[in-house]
Amino acid sequence: MSDMTKSTSFDYTESHFASITRHGRDRIILTNLSEIEIADVHEIVRIFWPRGIDKVYPQKASREFKLGGHAWRYEPNGNEQAMMLTLRILEGMHGLGWVIYSPIEVTKSLSTKDALIFRKANHRPPPYEWLNVSFHGGDKLKILNFPPSDLVNDIMATFMIDIQRHDITPDRAKIKFKGYPWRPRKSDGAETQMKLLALLEIFDRHSFTLYTRTSARFTDERSESDVLVFQRRKGWAAEKSLHDQL
Structure with a gap:
């Protein structure tokens, strides 16, 4: 496991639900995933985002990735690399047994993307x-x-x-x-x-x-x-x- 994904303060709760939020112009926040699952998502982002991950910020119950560049910045014709990154994350989570439950928009602040809520499947799809x-x-x-x-x-x-x-x-x-x-x-x-x-x-x-x-x-x-x-x-x-x- 990469040192970038390790945290002694991380508080993971065994739960049927987890979330991934694209925040601001360059952040991804993972909430309530295990260390192994965080490492897997970290690898997906590292491979499929050309500018990689600049920093990782461990929180009590989440992990925040700061991406290189501005993946979530507005582009009139859509940022294909950013859309493909989101698709690869969804595909990767699905492979780990995390099936989408619902996209939920909790905050109303501008430039905040909806949170993707996942539910752990009983069997790997x-x-x-x-x-x-x-x-x-x-x-x-x-x-x-x-x-x-x-x-x-x-x-x-x-x-x-x-x-x-x-x-x-x-x-x-x-x-x-x-x-x-x-x-x-x-x-x-x-x-x-x-x-x-x-x-x-x-x-x-x-x-x-x-x-x-x-x-x-x-x-x-x-x-x-x-x-x-x-x-x-x-x-x-x-x-x-x-x-x-x-």
């Missing part, structure tokens, strides 16, 4: 595929973490007449819509909801379920919309094919 879906600038949709090509093609076909341009690579899909569907006028609210429902329908059709969402507010009120995290059990296609043959 099976492995899953993970996707990060985010909305930016009122007109952009971004899907990260190697979205399956059939899923992306389905999205493109469904919204064909609404798409202004797109950039598709193996690791991500970036789509710019005509107009500003994520920033609708009052009269366009129903149309925005129909687009969101159609998007959820596509993910459901490809056996992806909504795992959680994360959000943040910023002092200039240009807050990014919710970031959605989807998951699909690995090996789902083989299982589905077998079921269809019966």
Whole structure:
């Protein structure tokens, strides 16, 4: 275990619940995790955040990581590395048996992100595929973490007449819509909801379920919309094919 994650004053309580909070522009606070679990999260952050961890602050019942740079700073088109870091933390916690319970916003201070509340599962969950879906600038949709090509093609076909341009690579899909569907006028609210429902329908059709969402507010009120995290059990296609043959 790294010396950075050790603390003689750490007070860990055996509980079914724990939390991870992204705070300010550069902090991650872990509450009520064991030393081994903290070390695992520390390693995830060290690997997946390019600027690493500057400092670790031990508290009585929590551990605070100060990241290099400003991972949680507002960016108009979303900070892909920061979103992927959050996704890797969620994936890592899931692998440790900590399943998301709910994102909860307790404080109302600006630039405070919601706390991710986890519940310890009775059994370690099976492995899953993970996707990060985010909305930016009122007109952009971004899907990260190697979205399956059939899923992306389905999205493109469904919204064909609404798409202004797109950039598709193996690791991500970036789509710019005509107009500003994520920033609708009052009269366009129903149309925005129909687009969101159609998007959820596509993910459901490809056996992806909504795992959680994360959000943040910023002092200039240009807050990014919710970031959605989807998951699909690995090996789902083989299982589905077998079921269809019966």
